[in-house]
Amino acid sequence: MDRELVENLRRALRQRVEGSAPSEASWELVRRRTIDRPERPWTARVVRWGGMVSAAAVAGTMMFAVATAPENRLFPETQSPFVASAARRAVPPVDEDRGLSPADSSTYSAPQTEPPLPGWPKKTQISDAPAAGVGETLLSTGRMRAARAGS
Amino acid sequence: MVTKQPDGLVARMRSGDLDAFEEFFSTYKRPVYTTALAITRDPFLAEEILQDCFVKAYHARHRLRTDRSPLPWLHRVATNLCYSRIARRRVTIEPITSLISNLVADLTSRPDQVVESREIIEVLQRAIDALPPKQQSAIILYYLHGYSLAEAAEIAACNVGTMKSRVHYALKALRSRLPEEQRAPAGARVSISEL
Numbered sequence: 001m002d003r004e005l006v007e008n009l010r011r012a013l014r015q016r017v018e019g020s021a022p023s024e025a026s027w028e029l030v031r032r033r034t035i036d037r038p039e040r041p042w043t044a045r046v047v048r049w050g051g052m053v054s055a056a057a058v059a060g061t062m063m064f065a066v067a068t069a070p071e072n073r074l075f076p077e078t079q080s081p082f083v084a085s086a087a088r089r090a091v092p093p094v095d096e097d098r099g100l101s102p103a104d105s106s107t108y109s110a111p112q113t114e115p116p117l118p119g120w121p122k123k124t125q126i127s128d129a130p131a132a133g134v135g136e137t138l139l140s141t142g143r144m145r146a147a148r149a150g151s
Numbered sequence: 152m153v154t155k156q157p158d159g160l161v162a163r164m165r166s167g168d169l170d171a172f173e174e175f176f177s178t179y180k181r182p183v184y185t186t187a188l189a190i191t192r193d194p195f196l197a198e199e200i201l202q203d204c205f206v207k208a209y210h211a212r213h214r215l216r217t218d219r220s221p222l223p224w225l226h227r228v229a230t231n232l233c234y235s236r237i238a239r240r241r242v243t244i245e246p247i248t249s250l251i252s253n254l255v256a257d258l259t260s261r262p263d264q265v266v267e268s269r270e271i272i273e274v275l276q277r278a279i280d281a282l283p284p285k286q287q288s289a290i291i292l293y294y295l296h297g298y299s300l301a302e303a304a305e306i307a308a309c310n311v312g313t314m315k316s317r318v319h320y321a322l323k324a325l326r327s328r329l330p331e332e333q334r335a336p337a338g339a340r341v342s343i344s345e346l
């Protein structure tokens with residue numbers, strides 16, 4: 001290594017520190033933070049650490065309980081049957097390239113395990129195929145009746 | 152230099168002698184402050200680090216060894232504090248004292264020499280800042296404090312070979328930062344131990 005570099009390095013390092021010294025007040029500040037401040041006894045430190053550890057344990061237990069609890073046990077009073085049935089309802093898988101097959105598109109039964117409210121139908125069937133005989137319509141409007149009469 | 156300790160200073164501190172701690176502070180404040188200032192280049196931050204370092208020393212007085220100097224331990228604590236503070240705030244502000252000293256130097260030398268020398272020193276200052284912390288503290292201990300490689304190794308808690316290697320790579324990195332014309336030819340180089 002070259003001497004000139006080392007000489008310049010020494011100069012650069014000296015330049016960093018020259019003209020500076022610790023202030024006169026530094027001892028006072030250190031004394032205030034050490035001698036003038038009574039040290040806490042070891043029992044106080046144990047109590048402090050114990051409190052922190054127990055608080056962390058309680059927080060951890062609560063988080064574990066929330067993370068592992070079943071859905072319907074968490075907030076039973078806010079659990080709505082509509083929400084439960086909507087959550088359980090599955091959408092049939094759709095192949096985007098193929099589209100819906102006639103079987104899929106004609107009839108789709110929404111899975112339902114139990115009626116959400118008393119008096120509700122047990123099973124909902126959504127169908128776009130004629131439900132009764134061929135040509136027989138379940139629903140008709142005035143315009144449709146007129147069209148049928150004309151034919 | 153590093154291994155000596157004023158008579159029973161740490162032992163007196165341990166026994167609760169309040170004057171001993173003041174003596175301890177007066178004895179070691181200067182090298183600790185110099186190390187902190189050389190690393191941070193900020194007198195206010197160096198002052199804070201000095202205080203934190205001695206507060207730590209006071210609380211750790213029962214763990215300090217009585218048979219050897221606490222200076223390596225103090226240097227290590229100061230160095231760690233410096234790097235943790237620098238990591239927290241990445242901005243380096245040039246202190247006003249160095250600006251003034253540069254201006255004074257400008258008035259006392261020939262302009263062309265001043266410009267060249269200032270440029271080299273500036274490049275070196277930036278290169279020192281860019282060094283990895285271990286290499287930076289190695290050159291500060293070796294070239295600024297003037298500790299031997301063995302003493303610097305003791306302070307940095309590594310072996311002499313490692314310290315020598317850190318100094319070597321630090322110089323190599325600094326040299327690579329200098330402009331081509333400022334680098335010495337290969338024949339002009341000497342080993343670390345000769346410098």
